[in-house]
Amino acid sequence: MKIKYFEYITVYLSVFLVCVFVGVIGRLVLLEKGADEYTAGVFFWISTGFGVLMFAILSLFLNDLAERLVNRFLKAEKKQSLESRITSEDLVKIEEERQDALIKPEMPENKNSALDIEKIREERQNTARNQKQERIDTAIRYALQEFALYVSDDDLEQLGRNIMIYAEGINFENIKPVKVKDLSNLDLYHFGWNIWNCFKASRQDRAAQFLKLTFTDALKDVEQKSIKTHLKDDEQKGLIKIMEDLTDF
Known part of the structure; x- marks a missing residue:
């Protein structure tokens, strides 16, 4: 047996027992008031059946409505809790960050890139x-x-x-x-x-x-x-000779 069916049986059995209990109480009250056994018995079965029938009707037609109401209530409560948490913890911080952004706007990325390129170019020129x-x-x-x-x-x-x-x-x-x-x-x-x-x-x-x-x-x-x-004639002749590298001077 699936768990869902077991839950349904448990719920309806509980409702049936409650209705029986109410019917028994009503039957005893009628007997104390002087009603006969037949009338008290009829009331017992009518009240029990009526209770079960009303529960079935409510379950059939009002279950979806109740679920929607509960979900809406939970969402509203969650949203209210979130707004409350943001207001109490982060509102001041958010406002400060917005003020900082207005006072000290970030430099556009493309401008940073242009500055970097210009800096690199200047460094290369200085090196050359x-x-x-x-x-x-x-x-x-x-x-x-x-x-x-x-x-x-x-x-x-x-x-x-x-x-x-x-x-x-x-x-x-x-x-x-x-x-x-x-x-x-x-x-x-x-x-x-x-x-x-x-x-x-x-x-x-x-x-x-x-x-x-x-x-x-x-x-x-x-x-x-x-x-x-004749620039490179007789490379090793003369007082001044051909030198491939002058870095030693």
């Missing part, structure tokens, strides 16, 4: 500038060491300025000539290739032009195209 400046400093130190014995102090300073002009891509009209002694054209070619290799920011034509303008007297009889073609 620092690296370039390090190469310029290295090239100047290299030039000072190589030419210290072969040019005057003023010409050493001018050579450093010429290297900066070359590295920064400034117009060569600002380059001034430097006089050298005891160095061959091969030495100057090697020096030009080493400077070009340090920066590699342009074609070797520009390096050849840089040499032609810087060492005007020494290379006055050499064409710029010829300088370009």
Whole structure:
């Protein structure tokens, strides 16, 4: 037997016993009032049957209504309890958060992203500038060491300025000539290739032009195209030799 059926039997049996009890009480009352046994018996069965019948009718027609009323009451009570809990515990906090949002609005995500991109771009630009400046400093130190014995102090300073002009891509009209002694054209070619290799920011034509303008007297009889073609001749000959890396200077 299923549990649901057992519950129905229990309920109806309980109702039947209650009705019988009421009928017995009514029968005893009638007997005390002077009614005969037949009348009292009829009342007993009528009251018992009527009670069972009324319970069945109420169960049939009013069960759904009662269930809806109970559910509605429970929902209303739950909602009221929730509203009460929110009001008592969280209302102040919610109001404070709303005021904070009005006073300190959050920055839009896309604006944050734009700021991050700009910051990254600025950092990369600073890194590139620092690296370039390090190469310029290295090239100047290299030039000072190589030419210290072969040019005057003023010409050493001018050579450093010429290297900066070359590295920064400034117009060569600002380059001034430097006089050298005891160095061959091969030495100057090697020096030009080493400077070009340090920066590699342009074609070797520009390096050849840089040499032609810087060492005007020494290379006055050499064409710029010829300088370009001989930059790396006899790499390990001469006082100034070809160097693949200047980072040690």
